[in-house]
Amino acid sequence: MKPITGGIDFGTSNSTVGIVENGQPSLVPLEGEHPTIPTAVFFNFETNRTEFGRHAIANYTDNVEGRLLRALKSVLGTSLIGEKTRVKAQSIAFTDIIGAFLQHLKSALDEKRGGDVEHVVLGRPVHFVDDDPAADAKAQGELEQAARKRGFKHIAFQFEPIAAALDYERTVTREELALIVDIGGGTSDFSIVRVSPDRAKQADRRGDILANTGVHVGGTDLDRLISVAHVMPELGYNTLTKDGRRNLPVGTYFDLATWQRINLLYTAKAMNTLRQIRYEAAEPHKVERLIDVVENRQGHALAAKVETAKIELTDAEQTELDMRLMAEVLRVTVTRPGLEKAITPPVGRITDTITRTLADAGLTPDRIDTLFLTGGSTAVPLLRESVLRLFPNARAVQGDRFGSVGLGLALDAERKFAA
Numbered sequence: 334m335k336p337i338t339g340g341i342d343f344g345t346s347n348s349t350v351g352i353v354e355n356g357q358p359s360l361v362p363l364e365g366e367h368p369t370i371p372t373a374v375f376f377n378f379e380t381n382r383t384e385f386g387r388h389a390i391a392n393y394t395d396n397v398e399g400r401l402l403r404a405l406k407s408v409l410g411t412s413l414i415g416e417k418t419r420v421k422a423q424s425i426a427f428t429d430i431i432g433a434f435l436q437h438l439k440s441a442l443d444e445k446r447g448g449d450v451e452h453v454v455l456g457r458p459v460h461f462v463d464d465d466p467a468a469d470a471k472a473q474g475e476l477e478q479a480a481r482k483r484g485f486k487h488i489a490f491q492f493e494p495i496a497a498a499l500d501y502e503r504t505v506t507r508e509e510l511a512l513i514v515d516i517g518g519g520t521s522d523f524s525i526v527r528v529s530p531d532r533a534k535q536a537d538r539r540g541d542i543l544a545n546t547g548v549h550v551g552g553t554d555l556d557r558l559i560s561v562a563h564v565m566p567e568l569g570y571n572t573l574t575k576d577g578r579r580n581l582p583v584g585t586y587f588d589l590a591t592w593q594r595i596n597l598l599y600t601a602k603a604m605n606t607l608r609q610i611r612y613e614a615a616e617p618h619k620v621e622r623l624i625d626v627v628e629n630r631q632g633h634a635l636a637a638k639v640e641t642a643k644i645e646l647t648d649a650e651q652t653e654l655d656m657r658l659m660a661e662v663l664r665v666t667v668t669r670p671g672l673e674k675a676i677t678p679p680v681g682r683i684t685d686t687i688t689r690t691l692a693d694a695g696l697t698p699d700r701i702d703t704l705f706l707t708g709g710s711t712a713v714p715l716l717r718e719s720v721l722r723l724f725p726n727a728r729a730v731q732g733d734r735f736g737s738v739g740l741g742l743a744l745d746a747e748r749k750f751a752a
Contacts, residue, residue: 338452338750339442340742342493343435343476345406345553346518346709347735348372350442351743358500358740361445363438364388369735372518374434376400376420385437393633400599401633404553404592405431407519410462410472418596432479439483451486454746456493456738458520459547489749492545493517494524495538496741501705501732502528503744509702510543512690512727514720515738517708519554521683522547523690525701536748544694548686550679552640552710553592560590560639562675563667564654568626569610569619581610585623590639595632604628625658642667647712673715684719701727707737 339361340351347369350361360368364386375389378398393401400420408414408427417424442450461472477488494513501511508529515522527541561570570586573579585607588594597603607627611620626635638654645652646669656663691698704720704727711717711734721729733740 335751336452336487337446337448337450338454338743338746339446339450340454340456340491340496340739340744340746341435341438341442341480342456342496342739342742343406343431343438344372344456344517344735344738345404345520345551346372348434348438349736349739350438350445351736351739351741351746352442352445353743353747358503358743360736360739361441363441368739370438371403372405372434373401373403374405374430375402376425378421383433385434390637394637400596402430402593402596403633403636404519405434407553407593409475410465410468413593414472414475428475428479431476432483435480436483439485449484451484452746452750453480453485453487454489454491454496454742454749455480456496456742457490458517458549459492459494459522459524459545460520460549463549487750489746491742491745492522492524493520493738494522494545494547495526495542496739496745497705497707497732497737498524498526498528499533499741499744500707500737501703501730502530502533504730505529508532510696510700511703511705512687512701512724514687514704514706514711515708516683516706516710516716517551518710519549519551520547521550521686521708521710523687525690525694525696543696544690546686546690546693548682550682551708552643552713554679555643555676555710555713555716556592556636556640557587557590558675558679559643559667559672560636561586563671564635564639564656564665565590567619567663567665568623569614569616572619573615574613575615577615581614581620582606585610585627589623589626589632589635592633592636595636598627598632599630621660622658622663625660626656629659631656643672643713646672647714669714676713676715680716680719683716684723687720687723698724699726703727704729705732705737706730707732707734709734 363370370386373389375384462468494515525543565586654665
């Protein structure tokens with residue numbers, strides 16, 4: 334009997350689930366009619382329920398008592414994966430939280446397919462961890478273990494840009510050399526792939542992959558840099574101690590600006606550290622704002638406002654970030670030039686990695702026929718323009734920013750398990 338299969342794109346910011354029906358891939362609705370779900374988990378202390386996606390974020394923004402976690406994928410392969418987070422009287426491991434989110438995705442997949450889906454292809458970045466093969470293999474193993482504990486028995490992995498290439502290949506009418514540019518929330522991945530209608534029928538495509546590279550830079554890194562450059566100075570970052578001899582310690586600011594580290598600040602020890610910083614500060618009113626954000630557990634809300642500002646600057650030249658504190662409303666103006674100055678270093682790392690991808694394939698830019706762009710961060714103007722500038726003669730095709738990988742993983746699952 335032909336197994337029922339699916340593909341799961343477990344993303345840093347958003348996730349999708351793909352299936353193939355009657356030879357065509359589609360995305361499974363995950364929240365109402367939404368084919369994407371924010372990769373977010375909220376432990377509701379009032380109802381003792383675990384919420385996912387938009388419901389998780391809504392609980393948090395409605396000030397329901399509980400614990401929000403986002404950017405879960407970013408802890409894979411890092412020391413954070415072995416740590417636990419406090420949820421009321423329990424301490425829950427990050428692997429179990431990731432597993433709970435995967436179980437939520439599997440339930441939607443099972444319901445759509447009308448049975449227990451045991452065969453799945455999981456997407457993975459080219460590098461979970463840069464320049465550390467052992468940590469990278471460990472990260473994949475952690476994700477596989479979490480999926481296996483939730484009922485998937487036959488698990489394969491596919492690089493996310495290769496999955497996007499499989500999605501793009503459905504539209505081509507002739508042979509092309511395509512550079513797949515997949516810039517998501519946590520990583521940027523690039524593949525040079527030979528695609529054509531005839532090659533799409535082949536089961537083994539290894540010979541068509543000319544190069545495959547990636548770098549651990551994505552949308553959440555851009556958020557962090559925007560926050561550090563524009564928001565954290567209003568909370569005391571880069572200000573002096575009252576004796577004028579040194580700047581205040583920076584660790585708390587970097588944690589508050591980093592999605593997956595925000596919860597580390599919600600401890601008595603961290604709060605004691607903040608009070609000590611306030612005592613030493615030359616501008617204690619700014620540190621009072623920092624304490625306000627942490628004490629009222631508004632770190633994720635602040636990070637979300639920074640992310641929203643980044644998105645608004647896709648079309649606008651200037652936007653204002655408002656944060657309601659106990660004693661005031663903090664207003665921070667962010668401009669397009671200010672954003673671009675903050676994110677220039679990671680954009681350079683991304684374009685350098687693309688150049689290396691070309692070198693690995695032994696190609697010059699003029700040999701690339703098509704740039705296929707996917708991932709939410711390809712909408713950032715400076716990033717998009719910097720990539721396109723490398724290939725002035727190539728045709729740029731915008732894929733489904735949040736769905737191309739999931740669709741390709743579904744196609745790959747059919748080829749691997751149901752052929």
